[in-house]
Amino acid sequence: MRRTQRSVAIATALAAATAPLLALASPAAAESTKATHSTQTVQNLPLDWLSLDALSGTQLLQRVKELLGKGYVPQALSVTNAANPQYTSVWIKDATSKVNVLQGLSATSLPKTITEQLKAGFQPKLITGTGTGADAVFAVVFEKTTQLAKSQLSMTKETFAKVNAEFTAAGFSIASLDVYGTVEKPLYAAVWVAGAATGSVQVTLGQTVEQRGQELLAKAKQGLRPVAMAVEPGKLITTVWSKGSTTGLKEYLSLSKLTYTLKSTQLKALGYQPEILDAEGGTISSIWSKS
Structure with a gap:
């Protein structure tokens, strides 16, 4: 596809991405363009959130402008389907950080964009990608912060494991992680920030929904919870x-879009909001928490 870069600078506190259905009985709670910029700071707004699923780039930009005017900022963003990019996102009302949100980036343009943003004082906060090679499409959230961050793209599983070990030893921990590419050759894009995690961090790669459900129960017994x-x-x-x-968490893996929408309505009524979200192949996976 031929992509255009679009960017929107917004005020926000950022976090995670989308995915489908798994109900688990566990303490972790599992039931189961030419870039243009605009900036806005949101002041003293009550906490609220909403979820937008499968928007085109144009539709997302329209909603961004609308939601900014209502005091919302993005908390999670996920892109899928490189041939016709679809963006799933979660928005909250917040009043702290200033961020730039860029979409429709290629694997070639993204490193240059990261360098430009760093010069302006914006660190990568979240990277999401889909597709492979020259057709890969990315969206990124940058945050203006003095906290040091490192990012890397197009990592194989082996390279990711090596880089993660090196950055962890240097005092950085994973703040954002996405996997794109193909089934035969998955590629990893990640952001590490200085001193963010408490205690040891572990990563489990390439698990099926069933394996992941068992892993959740095992990690909960170790006092660990999913953070990305x-x-x-x-x-x-x-x-x-x-x-x-993991108390107060509810996790749903591999949900259809319809089921995710219905589940969102139910959970919102119960006082939950999505904490982690990622979309891939027409399904959505999410982890919810209750304040």
Whole structure:
């Protein structure tokens, strides 16, 4: 596809991505363009959220302008289907960080964009990608912060494991993770930030929904909870785990879009909001928490 770069600079506090259905009985709660910029700071707004599923780039930009005017900022963003990019996102009302959100980026233009943003004081906060090679499409959220961050794209599983070990040893921990490419050759895009995690961080790669459900129960017994999650091509799941209680979490893996929409309505009525979200291959996986 021929892509255009579009960017929107917004004020926000950022976090994770989308995915489908798994109900687990566990303490972790599992039931189961030419870039143009605009900036807005949101002040003293009550906490609220909404989810937008499968929007085109144009539709997303339209909603961005609308939601900014209502005091919403993006908390999660996921892109899927490189031939016709679809964006799933979660928005909350917040009043803290200033961010730039860029979409429709290629694997060639993204490194240059990251360099340009760094010069302006914006660190990568979240990277999401879909597709492979010259046809891969990315969207990125950058945050203006003094906290150091490192990012890397197009990593094989082996390279990701090596880089993650090196960055972890240097005091960085994973803040964002996405997997794109193909079933035969998954590629990893990640962001690490200095000193973000509490305690040891573990990563499990390429698990089926069933394996992932068992892993959740095992990690919960170790006092670990999911802090980032990505659905790979082939609907396998990669998860980042860190110290924390799973009490009050509900997890749903490999949900259809319709089921996700229905589940969102139910959970919102119960006081939950999506904490982690990722979309891939027509399905959505998410982890919810209750304040």
